[in-house]
Amino acid sequence: MELQLVLEQKVKEAVKAVYDAELPSVEFQPTRKDFEGDITVVVFPMLRTVKGNPIEIGTKIGAYLEENVDEIAKFNVVKGFLNLVVSNVYYLNFFNSINTSATFGYEKPNSKDAIMVEYSSPNTNKPLHLGHIRNNLLGYSVAEILKAAGHKVYKTQIINDRGIHICKSMLAWQKFGEGETPESSGLKGDHLVGKYYVAFDKTYKAQIEEQVKQGKEKEQAEKEAPILLEAQEMLRQWEAGDQAVVQLWKTMNSWVYTGFETTYKNLGVDFDKLYYESNTYLLGRDVVKEGLDKGIFFKKDDGSVWIDLTDDGLDEKIVLRADGTAVYMTQDIGTAIQRVTDFEDINGMVYTVGNEQDYHFKVLFLILKKLGYKWAEKLYHLSYGMVDLPSGKMKSREGTVVDADDLIKNMEETAEEISKELGKLDGYSDEEKKELYRTIGLGALKYYILKVDPKKRILFNPEESVDFQGNTGPFIQYTYARIQSILRKAENIEVATVSTTLELHEKEKELLKTIQLFPEKVQEAANNYSPALIANYVYDLVKEFNSFYQQVSILGEENQDKRHFRIQLSKKVAETIQLAFRLLGVEVPERM
RNA sequence: GGUCGCGUAGCUCAGCUGGAUAGAGCAUCUGCCUUCUAAGCAGACGGUCGAAGGUUCGAAUCCUUCCGCGAUCACCA
Numbered sequence: 164m165e166l167q168l169v170l171e172q173k174v175k176e177a178v179k180a181v182y183d184a185e186l187p188s189v190e191f192q193p194t195r196k197d198f199e200g201d202i203t204v205v206v207f208p209m210l211r212t213v214k215g216n217p218i219e220i221g222t223k224i225g226a227y228l229e230e231n232v233d234e235i236a237k238f239n240v241v242k243g244f245l246n247l248v249v250s251n252v253y254y255l256n257f258f259n260s261i262n263t264s265a266t267f268g269y270e271k272p273n274s275k276d277a278i279m280v281e282y283s284s285p286n287t288n289k290p291l292h293l294g295h296i297r298n299n300l301l302g303y304s305v306a307e308i309l310k311a312a313g314h315k316v317y318k319t320q321i322i323n324d325r326g327i328h329i330c331k332s333m334l335a336w337q338k339f340g341e342g343e344t345p346e347s348s349g350l351k352g353d354h355l356v357g358k359y360y361v362a363f364d365k366t367y368k369a370q371i372e373e374q375v376k377q378g379k380e381k382e383q384a385e386k387e388a389p390i391l392l393e394a395q396e397m398l399r400q401w402e403a404g405d406q407a408v409v410q411l412w413k414t415m416n417s418w419v420y421t422g423f424e425t426t427y428k429n430l431g432v433d434f435d436k437l438y439y440e441s442n443t444y445l446l447g448r449d450v451v452k453e454g455l456d457k458g459i460f461f462k463k464d465d466g467s468v469w470i471d472l473t474d475d476g477l478d479e480k481i482v483l484r485a486d487g488t489a490v491y492m493t494q495d496i497g498t499a500i501q502r503v504t505d506f507e508d509i510n511g512m513v514y515t516v517g518n519e520q521d522y523h524f525k526v527l528f529l530i531l532k533k534l535g536y537k538w539a540e541k542l543y544h545l546s547y548g549m550v551d552l553p554s555g556k557m558k559s560r561e562g563t564v565v566d567a568d569d570l571i572k573n574m575e576e577t578a579e580e581i582s583k584e585l586g587k588l589d590g591y592s593d594e595e596k597k598e599l600y601r602t603i604g605l606g607a608l609k610y611y612i613l614k615v616d617p618k619k620r621i622l623f624n625p626e627e628s629v630d631f632q633g634n635t636g637p638f639i640q641y642t643y644a645r646i647q648s649i650l651r652k653a654e655n656i657e658v659a660t661v662s663t664t665l666e667l668h669e670k671e672k673e674l675l676k677t678i679q680l681f682p683e684k685v686q687e688a689a690n691n692y693s694p695a696l697i698a699n700y701v702y703d704l705v706k707e708f709n710s711f712y713q714q715v716s717i718l719g720e721e722n723q724d725k726r727h728f729r730i731q732l733s734k735k736v737a738e739t740i741q742l743a744f745r746l747l748g749v750e751v752p753e754r755m
Numbered sequence: 756g757g758u759c760g761c762g763u764a765g766c767u768c769a770g771c772u773g774g775a776u777a778g779a780g781c782a783u784c785u786g787c788c789u790u791c792u793a794a795g796c797a798g799a800c801g802g803u804c805g806a807a808g809g810u811u812c813g814a815a816u817c818c819u820u821c822c823g824c825g826a827u828c829a830c831c832a
Contacts, residue, residue, distance in 0.1 A: 522828070
């Protein structure tokens with residue numbers, strides 16, 4: 164907003180000239196639609212510096228600006244609001260200045276610090292579900308937004324590939340699997356393994372019930388169920404490096420990875436670097452020992468190591484067990500340090516993890532700060548709300564989860580149904596149609612999830628999520644497709660300088676104003692780690708365009724200069740939609 | 756109980772670095788396809804911004820208290 168800077172100076176100048184007073188700052192806001200003007204100066208705050216009637220002050224400043232600032236064509240004052248009409252020349256100059264840029268709104272790559280973005284980080288004992296989808300979409304999008312804002316970004320995840328929960332599905336497979344494989348069963352690898360995780364739980368529950376019947380206390384039964392003891396034994400064997408167990412672990416994990424790969428590909432997310440918990444779970448212990456020497460941590464009588472955070476308003480927290488083994492926190496400390504060692508230019512990390520872990524990350528970041536790492540100041544927990552269903556919470560053990568693969572497929576099918584109903588795809592091959600259904604279905608899903616503020620919980624209403632009208636992904640994609648249709652029909656879509664004497668339609672001016680906001684929206688989204696801001700922006704832009712499209716003829720315009728300007732303007736809107744959607748990981752169709 | 760987050764139209768959400776009569780979409784109703792894609796546009800209906808105090812020329816926005824919902828307070832991850 165260079166204009167705003169100029170105006171700020173000029174308003175100060177005006178106050179100096181008229182009232183001989185120094186204004187500390189000037190407050191601007193976009194002019195409300197119901198008043199004439201483009202940008203508004205709020206007069207009220209000036210009353211602290213300049214005594215008098217706001218209307219009179221506004222009028223005097225307005226007159227000064229009209230006189231002394233080329234870009235200001237007219238003004239009016241309503242109550243304490245000085246509404247300024249910005250000249251067409253200004254907007255046309257702006258348009259000319261960005262018209263040749265293919266990435267207007269994006270900052271120069273790698274002009275800012277490198278940041279690592281962690282997201283997904285699944286357990287390898289069951290398929291991904293709707294909760295992971297929100298996580299993946301958020302993490303991916305924030306990574307892309309940070310890139311567009313000028314950061315170098317490394318996308319990563321830490322795969323929870325070890326532990327008791329992994330052993331549970333391994334054990335169940337060993338017991339009941341009869342050698343079943345993804346090939347033999349036709350099941351996707353992650354779903355196959357998930358099946359045995361459920362099987363374990365079923366047996367476990369049955370055993371508990373059995374023991375309770377025999378008169379055991381429930382709590383005790385939960386601890387002593389034979390199958391659980393077996394799983395714990397398996398974990399010990401794994402940690403001891405037992406060959407057979409390790410082999411089984413490798414095999415089943417590889418099934419899961421193949422399955423995840425497909426889901427990630429379908430979702431359109433990717434990673435630059437993978438970390439595996441089986442490699443990192445021992446990390447951090449040395450750091451804890453160092454911290455112990457430095458007096459940051461302290462040892463209890465039983466030998467366990469703790470940090471006292473009561474001065475920071477938190478509790479005491481364990482960082483190493485009495486037997487010297489690592490806890491979750493130890494591992495996370497180690498992993499963070501490992502990452503900075505692996506990528507020396509990192510100055511900041513974003514952890515995309517649900518809000519049930521708010522406390523954990525608060526503690527983790529605090530510990531890293533106390534350990535003296537400079538980059539610890541730049542850690543951010545991208546904490547997001549849970550995804551609930553109209554029927555309530557999702558619970559994997561109760562089978563009320565929405566499976567990621569199913570959901571994606573569902574959205575594609577809905578896109579197909581609607582597309583067929585509308586029947587606008589004559590001339591498209593089956594291949595092209597399929598690709599389009601994917602684009603639309605996925606666009607609907609991604610937009611539906613990303614448009615809401617990350618920290619709020621989402622109520623996932625299946626019916627509403629497949630609605631393709633109004634504030635939805637397909638609505639925005641549709642606008643893009645419409646513009647492409649115009650561009651196909653226009654014989655000349657070359658970029659050419661627009662004459663600044665061109666008369667601007669009100670809708671054109673509104674569009675230019677909205678386009679102009681894009682760069683600051685990108686920065687704002689990056690600063691707030693919020694794809695929702697991009698989603699809301701592109702929705703506003705599209706609404707504005709559709710209104711323009713309805714009221715103003717583009718190809719039908721007889722004045723050639725105007726016609727060509729409108730074509731170029733439409734093209735720029737389409738580009739901006741595409742650039743914005745790229746930040747959300749949503750693709751854009753040529754037709755629909 | 757302590758801590759953190761959330762509470763805006765029937766529903767789903769914007770707006771929250773304080774500013775004009777609180778905005779969209781869905782749903783309901785009314786118009787608009789012989790003109791660039793009607794997955795669209797234009798309009799109507801719909802609000803004690805959870806409640807009460809406070810700060811301010813001005814509060815949905817900031818502060819306090821209360822109410823409701825959720826998360827968390829594990830030698831699980």
